[in-house]
Amino acid sequence: MGKPLKFEGVSEELHKIVDADMDQVWPRRRAREAFKDIQLSIDHILFKMPCDGLTMTEICSQSYEVNSRGLEIFSKSWLPDGSSPKAVICFCHGYGDTCTFFFEGMWLTMRIARKLASCGYGVFAMDYPGFGLSEGLHGYIPKFDRIVDDVIEHYSKVKENPNLRTLPSFLFGESMGGAVALKVHLKQPDAWNGAVLVAPMCKIADDMVPPWLVTQILIGVSNWLPKRKLVPQKDLAELAFRDLNKRKQASYNVVAYKHKPRLRTAVELLRTTQEIEQQLDKVSLPLLILHGKDDKVTDPSVSKALYEKASSTDKTLNLYDDAYHALLQGETDDTILRVFGDIISWLDKHC
Numbered sequence: 001m002g003k004p005l006k007f008e009g010v011s012e013e014l015h016k017i018v019d020a021d022m023d024q025v026w027p028r029r030r031a032r033e034a035f036k037d038i039q040l041s042i043d044h045i046l047f048k049m050p051c052d053g054l055t056m057t058e059i060c061s062q063s064y065e066v067n068s069r070g071l072e073i074f075s076k077s078w079l080p081d082g083s084s085p086k087a088v089i090c091f092c093h094g095y096g097d098t099c100t101f102f103f104e105g106m107w108l109t110m111r112i113a114r115k116l117a118s119c120g121y122g123v124f125a126m127d128y129p130g131f132g133l134s135e136g137l138h139g140y141i142p143k144f145d146r147i148v149d150d151v152i153e154h155y156s157k158v159k160e161n162p163n164l165r166t167l168p169s170f171l172f173g174e175s176m177g178g179a180v181a182l183k184v185h186l187k188q189p190d191a192w193n194g195a196v197l198v199a200p201m202c203k204i205a206d207d208m209v210p211p212w213l214v215t216q217i218l219i220g221v222s223n224w225l226p227k228r229k230l231v232p233q234k235d236l237a238e239l240a241f242r243d244l245n246k247r248k249q250a251s252y253n254v255v256a257y258k259h260k261p262r263l264r265t266a267v268e269l270l271r272t273t274q275e276i277e278q279q280l281d282k283v284s285l286p287l288l289i290l291h292g293k294d295d296k297v298t299d300p301s302v303s304k305a306l307y308e309k310a311s312s313t314d315k316t317l318n319l320y321d322d323a324y325h326a327l328l329q330g331e332t333d334d335t336i337l338r339v340f341g342d343i344i345s346w347l348d349k350h351c
Contacts, residue, residue: 078114079123140264189284
């Protein structure tokens, strides 16, 4: 189990809710509902930026939809009010994460998704099975391609909407979501008008991978105990968030997966990055790649390799001095605003 979370000014009852076993989806949904008012107090630049002309809508009844595998998927959308969107942006979140914290944020203030919508874009997001508020064993990826297929299924339905069908569509992937976005593109090479990849997981940083012998043992054991939380892991918040105050705020993402990786999950992530690294030359869509030069979670050198090897004729690589992994959540306010501005500028040029 992870360490119990402690928040100042929070009742013992709320602490029990957020410290509960969240392997299954109902405790996660309960924790998110119970804790959202506390999250309103977070002092983060993403929650301060003003927005106008925005209608937030839920995808499908009560924000949930049962997919073809029988799993209830949580999803949300944000649309500019009173006008047709410039384009459709489909978000792929990172490992352990959810679309209900920094991406969605809280109800009354500004977030990544709502900022994109206020700039004229239709934004769509979902929690993968086993993550956030979607059904499935928390943090468990039995097969990475299943996530990719779930994402394709969900966003294909989004793009079939008569009001959106003729619009340009872009993938937006953060960290592991970058790997998801690239694999979606490789399965649908002509379906997307571009991709924004923020610190994409094309390769896990060498310091994050256990020694070779330990890795081989874990791979073998994963065949027998795939769901066990046994993979050694460093403090991801410390590695990903450069700003100390924002690092503390990451704990407020109470439905994030914070335990040691499950054996099969870790094996699938490693296998997927090795597979992607061998297929960089097959990437052909317009690309905006953004990576911190001091990222210790995903390897920025492979983002450089993606930029160099991709067959795309339209590609941009932005590397940020001194920046860590969480470019849009864990950096100084100036860096976050700069990265966000680079994303909006690129999208505007491609619409």
